[in-house]
Amino acid sequence: MKPAGVSVITVIILALLILSSGCTGPASPAGPVPLEKPVFVNATTNETLVAFVHEAVAYAKIHGKDAALAEFSNPEGSFVRGELYIFAYDFASTTLAHPFSPEKIGINRMNEPDAFGNLYAQGFIDAINKGDGFVWFYYKNPAHNDSIEKKLGYVAKVDDDWWLGSGVYYGPAEPVIPPIQKSPSTTQEIKDFVDSAVAYAQENGKDAALAMFNDP
Template identity: 35%
Template sequence: MNRWLPGCVAGLCLVLLLSAGCVSPAEDDTPSPGTIRAFVEDARSYAESIGKEAALSEFQKTDGRFTRDGWYIYAYDTDMILLAHPYEQASVGTNRSGWTDIRGLPVIRIGRDSAAEGGGYVAYLYPRAGESGIDEKARETYEPKIGYVAPAGEGWWIGSGMPLADLAGPGEGEYPAPVRMMVDLVHAGTAYARAEGPDAARAAISDRAGPFIDSSGHYLYAYQYDGTLVAHPYLPELIGTNLIGRRDPYGMENIRALAETAEAGGG
């Protein structure tokens, strides 16, 4: 029998996390995605008032007004040439269109396209800024982050990000409650499969009225490790189809990445 892996839709989790707010990271013990958006919008207003070159000079500083407590602003032009980054100064002036995180996500391309649409949130993996800066070659330092990008003027855009773990409030553990709900749902699915068997689990996962669609809109799906979809409440027509080579608009083979992550122990 082929092994299979359950998963939970992650996109909905980010939607649940989004909120509005206009506080700086220094003013809020538990920041939110709205905090990072307000931080970027503040930097955009600053650039509009002081001008592009002066703003880039400020964003570049490790001790500037927008670089503090692990928070910072980076800037790119629409050709994805890095214009400013306080912790990647050696890369300023280089084209980063081909840069990906350790899972292969083309973060800069996605950021450019999101900014071109007026701005938006981006989820990715990246090292946390520390006292010694950031080492993009240190794969073990990458962690989930949520960022926000926005146009800053004609031909350029800015962004910032925060570790997902920093969104957790007191008593919430490693991740904030909406993410924990998603993780718990996956664990519930695997426990159900062990107790009831894979056939019963696949049927329950595919049931829109079943136990694996929660009140917040999270739901489970399941694949075999070879990429064959075996359970999904909203894509019944694709059950039995091998999707291992399916690519998203950025060329990412997401099902392959999910299988590799699950086979490595989950994440």
């Protein structure tokens, strides 16, 4: 009978161990899985941008210049898709179509700078002369209350008279801080500046020194 008694005790011990480990109850819920920080991806890829412009070029060749320019200038037209829209220029940099800046149509913009002084139209022409290409510039975003944003443009020619382009916005433009005239900044520079002013006053007199110091 002893072996049987040992067997029962062994079973009881095993049962207690199983209960204490919680194996007989429902599995406890796993802790929250941390979410990965989303990686910013621009809404429009470069491939989509290029395909959009080439689609517009094909449209112009099929439907003709006048019909195409009317369609490209229509803010409710088929070539306004989210942040993407088509603009058209001739090779003198005169605007032929623009859905959000109709006041610019007929205006030559060769020497028109962007918000930071870049002659972006010249950049377009340089790219077009190579067949097509990308150009960085700064332009107002109609989707963000016309705020100035950095933009990557892609341009391609329709024929030897005119070309089309579009662009992708890359967020607010970073302001360019112009260089300022250097002034004393370190403690030693300030001390030297004051010492030289005192020496000048002692050598040339109060009136002459004040006149010199007040001269901008």
